[in-house]
Amino acid sequence: MATKRELAALRKAKATKTLDKLTSLAEKVITQAEKLDNPTVEIPIRALSNVAFNKKKHIIEMGSKTQSRTLFNVNMAKRFAQTFLVAKACKELLDAGKTTSIRDLYYMTKHSIGKTSENTFENQGESDPIIEDLEVTINTLREELHLFASNKGSMVGELTLVDAGDTIDARRQGSGGWAVPSIVEDDVIQFKKCDAKFVLLVEKDAVWRRLNEDKFWRKYKCIIIQSGGQPARGVRRLVRRMADELKLPLYVLVDNDPWGLYIYSVIKQGSINLAYESARMAVPKARFLGLSSYDRERYDLPDDSTIMLNNKDVARAKQMMKYPWFAERKWQRELKKMLDSKVKLEIEALSSKGITFISDEYLPRKLKEKDWLV
Amino acid sequence: MATKRELAALRKAKATKTLDKLTSLAEKVITQAEKLDNPTVEIPIRALSNVAFNKKKHIIEMGSKTQSRTLFNVNMAKRFAQTFLVAKACKELLDAGKTTSIRDLYYMTKHSIGKTSENTFENQGESDPIIEDLEVTINTLREELHLFASNKGSMVGELTLVDAGDTIDARRQGSGGWAVPSIVEDDVIQFKKCDAKFVLLVEKDAVWRRLNEDKFWRKYKCIIIQSGGQPARGVRRLVRRMADELKLPLYVLVDNDPWGLYIYSVIKQGSINLAYESARMAVPKARFLGLSSYDRERYDLPDDSTIMLNNKDVARAKQMMKYPWFAERKWQRELKKMLDSKVKLEIEALSSKGITFISDEYLPRKLKEKDWLV
Numbered sequence: 001m002a003t004k005r006e007l008a009a010l011r012k013a014k015a016t017k018t019l020d021k022l023t024s025l026a027e028k029v030i031t032q033a034e035k036l037d038n039p040t041v042e043i044p045i046r047a048l049s050n051v052a053f054n055k056k057k058h059i060i061e062m063g064s065k066t067q068s069r070t071l072f073n074v075n076m077a078k079r080f081a082q083t084f085l086v087a088k089a090c091k092e093l094l095d096a097g098k099t100t101s102i103r104d105l106y107y108m109t110k111h112s113i114g115k116t117s118e119n120t121f122e123n124q125g126e127s128d129p130i131i132e133d134l135e136v137t138i139n140t141l142r143e144e145l146h147l148f149a150s151n152k153g154s155m156v157g158e159l160t161l162v163d164a165g166d167t168i169d170a171r172r173q174g175s176g177g178w179a180v181p182s183i184v185e186d187d188v189i190q191f192k193k194c195d196a197k198f199v200l201l202v203e204k205d206a207v208w209r210r211l212n213e214d215k216f217w218r219k220y221k222c223i224i225i226q227s228g229g230q231p232a233r234g235v236r237r238l239v240r241r242m243a244d245e246l247k248l249p250l251y252v253l254v255d256n257d258p259w260g261l262y263i264y265s266v267i268k269q270g271s272i273n274l275a276y277e278s279a280r281m282a283v284p285k286a287r288f289l290g291l292s293s294y295d296r297e298r299y300d301l302p303d304d305s306t307i308m309l310n311n312k313d314v315a316r317a318k319q320m321m322k323y324p325w326f327a328e329r330k331w332q333r334e335l336k337k338m339l340d341s342k343v344k345l346e347i348e349a350l351s352s353k354g355i356t357f358i359s360d361e362y363l364p365r366k367l368k369e370k371d372w373l374v
Numbered sequence: 375m376a377t378k379r380e381l382a383a384l385r386k387a388k389a390t391k392t393l394d395k396l397t398s399l400a401e402k403v404i405t406q407a408e409k410l411d412n413p414t415v416e417i418p419i420r421a422l423s424n425v426a427f428n429k430k431k432h433i434i435e436m437g438s439k440t441q442s443r444t445l446f447n448v449n450m451a452k453r454f455a456q457t458f459l460v461a462k463a464c465k466e467l468l469d470a471g472k473t474t475s476i477r478d479l480y481y482m483t484k485h486s487i488g489k490t491s492e493n494t495f496e497n498q499g500e501s502d503p504i505i506e507d508l509e510v511t512i513n514t515l516r517e518e519l520h521l522f523a524s525n526k527g528s529m530v531g532e533l534t535l536v537d538a539g540d541t542i543d544a545r546r547q548g549s550g551g552w553a554v555p556s557i558v559e560d561d562v563i564q565f566k567k568c569d570a571k572f573v574l575l576v577e578k579d580a581v582w583r584r585l586n587e588d589k590f591w592r593k594y595k596c597i598i599i600q601s602g603g604q605p606a607r608g609v610r611r612l613v614r615r616m617a618d619e620l621k622l623p624l625y626v627l628v629d630n631d632p633w634g635l636y637i638y639s640v641i642k643q644g645s646i647n648l649a650y651e652s653a654r655m656a657v658p659k660a661r662f663l664g665l666s667s668y669d670r671e672r673y674d675l676p677d678d679s680t681i682m683l684n685n686k687d688v689a690r691a692k693q694m695m696k697y698p699w700f701a702e703r704k705w706q707r708e709l710k711k712m713l714d715s716k717v718k719l720e721i722e723a724l725s726s727k728g729i730t731f732i733s734d735e736y737l738p739r740k741l742k743e744k745d746w747l748v
Contacts, residue, residue, distance in 0.1 A: 168548055
């Protein structure tokens, strides 16, 4: 087991690596300035036009198109300066060994320019995209820049881990569980004794609590994580690390509606907006355990446990059917069945068959019959 | 320390008490029916008209007005039946020793009536108020009916507690912390070794993480809890129990805007909507640590760390000035100062003075100078 000193050394080594990237970005610009060239940064484009679905790797990837951001250009000068203001603040964080929120970073970098009424940043809507620019430009994750967004999610199960030097036995986390932090890189979180055979990620806190109360994770030797809707980066990165380092299969349990299926999709192949993160956040082998559009018949769920699809649901399902990553026949069938049946199903609908139906029947049968989609 | 068996016995004793209340409610109605009277339940009214601010206890209280809900009345028959459907489902939960979400309860109690197209409940919007009716009618908390809403919040600090039989040392919960569950009654959560001198509740997760990373709780011997905005019932009940059982003062740190001040107010004296819970959820001695409208001058915060009040902020502040629980001069001054200065301040604004300004200067000085409002 890594000692606190070893962890600190690891943290420092990782910080140094990121600092080197920041420094060489700055040095390149200084060199240009000394040569009296127009200082320029090449920033990869984060838009649908520069995104592609890699069928082989099964992830949504960012392409190689970039845009130049130059200092001596009326339209770009401010953003050029903002880029380096953010880089400077990240350098300070890394130097101090501190992390902070993207909201905090906005306040750290906001100030009025000289004696003018002009501010470096007018609002966080200006600083957030600059952070993403910086991430893609120097090929780093924001967590490596010591920045975090919101955290969400909790976890229990057959795993011991170390979090910031404290040993967390996820088998003994009571009813509340361990709150998943937003930065889960290996200089903060390290996996120790793992007795789990798989990871089950559920979209909903209330369902997770049902499974925890029933000690589902103990009986089926697994780790259960709830994401509170669309998973935060911390949860996505954590399950990815579990897939890579612990070789655990990941099962995803979401509502049977377009939004639930899309949560699975983002976990599996990443999203359009954050395509540059797919390589380190996506879990291409993630298995869709449910709720399937066919579960209503297969598990004999009563009609009154369903909810009618509304117009937004229908439009979203149709839109999703056109995405290349939903092109395979099994997904077209799932979405078509949902549209044909005109109804959606929440995970909680299983409770119409009894409080512990999900723990005692639904999940065990799903797993036994290998009734999932990949 | 209570053994698992003792905890189970306590849980059972509490369940029995609630079951008795449910049973006597049902028996009363059966007696009426046998006498051929119109079965009637007296339900305390949950509205502004039945709410009063108790200046002495410093909590918002529910009055004694009730409304009759009778079976043989076209307008009430459905809700009368719904009341007992919910009571029956809660009895099942208590009998089985299980807890569930209010969403789940909706699915448990929803079914079509006979061969009609009429459902017992059309949506959760119908079942939630019935739960609240039941709570006030038999004078119980929903947690005692084994129901939970959402959970939010995490905690670290100088306290050991037992959660569902697992010992949680809040001094060793890493960067994530212990996730506060939504049911924190003493048959689930029990306090053990406490070395804390106070509790600090912060509205914002990102600020909490700053304090945890800086190990503020270790240096100042306290417990830090983040509520993720308006605290969920679990967090409110937990800090109340800490105030009662551990005799710890509670400090609240929120944004300096009307919404932040109102979060403090709900923690302190309860809310209008849930006035019946104040007696068991409110912490009348809670101290408002900040951000005060005077902090900008007192802590020399730069002008560009402020945000202009918008129309909604102004209207809300003016509305709050009229509430009896904001009538004291100190609160009128706070709100007036906010309105006069025309700006609001987020806790993160402190970062404009440095990343660790909040841990190293702001909070220590606040506590040392006893610069808070009660």
